[in-house]
Amino acid sequence: MRVELLATGDEILSGAVTDTNSPYLLERLFTLGLRVQRTTLVGDVRGDIEDALVSAAARADVVVVSGGLGPTADDLTVECVARVLGVRVVEDAGVLAALQERMSKGVVRTANNLRQALVPEGAEVVKNPVGSAPMLVATRGHCTFFVLPGVPREFRQLVDGEVVPRLQARLNAEPGRLFHAARLLKTVGMPESHLDAAVAPITQRFPEVIFGFRALAPECHLKLLATAPSQVEADERLARVESECRAALGSAVFGHDGDTLASVVGGLLSARGHTVTLAESCTGGRGADLLCEVPGASRYFLGSAVSYANALKEEWVGVKADTLARVGAVSAEVAAEMAEGARARTGATWGASVTGIAGPGGGSDEKPVGTVFFGLSGPAGVRTEKRFFHGDRERIRQSSAYTLLDGVRRALLGEKS
């Protein structure tokens, strides 16, 4: 099955917006064992869209088209698909009713939103669970077009809920097909080169398994794709490789596939009936923000004292003025007092703290930019750790927030350091 992607939008071609939809879909298709032959980006230009649709349809069995389904005049995709199919544009009663309902609730408000009820005649119209524009499915010769809105949230929902299952079903129906089994192992705090070196001996013993590495600092992911003539064999092969990789990587692996570091920490806290309070300085609330991404985080997350100013470290988590004056806010002592105060003042099982220098200013010879102290207070007492992170302000803050959460994870797993 030959697959191509076509993304449309002036905002992508002007560099104003980066196309994140295509990488997302490429990754999802990879786990199906599908290779994409080509990805094309064109602007909101009728001729360019139509030309790209025609030539993609001539080469591919499936073309996933995204963008240009909005309500404004530069949203041309429906029109272009209809012209390429040689059909009229018609109003879809179902989409119209859904739009009118959204208008009555105030979700969409202007009459030009009703343009989104227009579809190529004869196209299958698939409801968008999180937005106004439906997904459209249409065929030209041997080629199927899946036409999706470009809004990343809507695009991803429709890819996961509709495109991937439909392509999987087509693959299942192919004679002589190969079967695939994929696993994404997620690590934190391990550079790509270390991860690569750690699993290198395993790659040599499983030449039929594809190993892919992806650095998303401070996370690094290892993708395993096993291929075999039957699903049972592919699953078995994957299970063997995964088990060896997990043994080689140890507790650096925090989770797999859909797990996030926050969801794993939350699961561990929930399972034990524990709670956590944070005290954050250089991360500026990002640790709390990560934990709160998980629905139901209020079961185990009490709060975070984002105490950027030193006075708030005293006011909210009881850091001593004397300690601040003596060793400075970026120190193991202050990290320890922040963690202890966060725990004691809020009655949490765990208090976790972070204080450091995110830069670009504020560094010194003794404490350069990237110096970060962590504190963790729990049933067995308090401990601190000093770390050094490379990179710019954003990178240091991100690494610090992940390390903060990872410290809680490792403590819950009973690790000493």
Next chain:
Amino acid sequence: MRVELLATGDEILSGAVTDTNSPYLLERLFTLGLRVQRTTLVGDVRGDIEDALVSAAARADVVVVSGGLGPTADDLTVECVARVLGVRVVEDAGVLAALQERMSKGVVRTANNLRQALVPEGAEVVKNPVGSAPMLVATRGHCTFFVLPGVPREFRQLVDGEVVPRLQARLNAEPGRLFHAARLLKTVGMPESHLDAAVAPITQRFPEVIFGFRALAPECHLKLLATAPSQVEADERLARVESECRAALGSAVFGHDGDTLASVVGGLLSARGHTVTLAESCTGGRGADLLCEVPGASRYFLGSAVSYANALKEEWVGVKADTLARVGAVSAEVAAEMAEGARARTGATWGASVTGIAGPGGGSDEKPVGTVFFGLSGPAGVRTEKRFFHGDRERIRQSSAYTLLDGVRRALLGEKS
């Protein structure tokens, strides 16, 4: 001048690596006033690369090709370009000497690196200041190929040092060339359809200005690109359109171009010598995180009491237990007490609070998911606002955090609501 980009590499099409080169180049070209018509990504497949080269050359005056110049067997770009040009591949003495020097220094180590001395016969060979593979410039008909290595650091150096200056020179030499002036206006809290409707009358009076809309909920951006026979006229035209758009959009425009909502709020606070403390519930620290993205935020940002648990709303910002029991945490009264407590306890000029229901659970008929209360305490007293946001947990939290910051911005501008 019609420009296209062609990026090659299996790692891009498998989703293992995201193509960051194309967005970089797209943005650089946009500022030259150059519109890119199409970007194509293909894998390391001879037929696909050659086909893409031929069709791009047929459409475009300039094609920037990246990737596939490495030393390994799947690096096919030189071969494919030579075939498309109808020339042989020859060894370039200059590149060979440079490679041998790098080998003698241990920078490149294997004999197959010498493959990188092969170039299409007749192509201009441009030294790569930071890597082994040279940039190649060749023409087919009216089309010029710029062929660059895919390593992002090398790609960017060659784009900035060679491609952009060469294209600028060509633009300057064009008879009757047009000049461009661009502005990005950024709004918050205004759906794309409202923005579109608000400026629609202006678009009709300036048909020679391109209006582009980009929804990045809860922000929405308006890009203006004015074109004229001279730079002075383009600038004047842009200034007129911008001024009319600003008048039509009012204070919904929080900034332009490189501004972020956090940098604008920070700038306003700094200019007045004011400080702010947040008290966040449903946003879980995202308001603080946004403010802290700006270097030097410690000048005006004191901290945030991320009080997810009700007990912490009492402990950190002095919300009364009685108020919580009487009206619940998601209420105007609690928002007001959070804002007042945040201000009073920390001595900030402003205390800003948010408490709401981010979902997916926790909603009721009276207070459905998406109900959010904001409080703002300042020199003139405290006020609250109730808002309702659509979408999932992430969307509601994001909208709430931006609205929290925007409330501070509007207060600093002296607005009443």
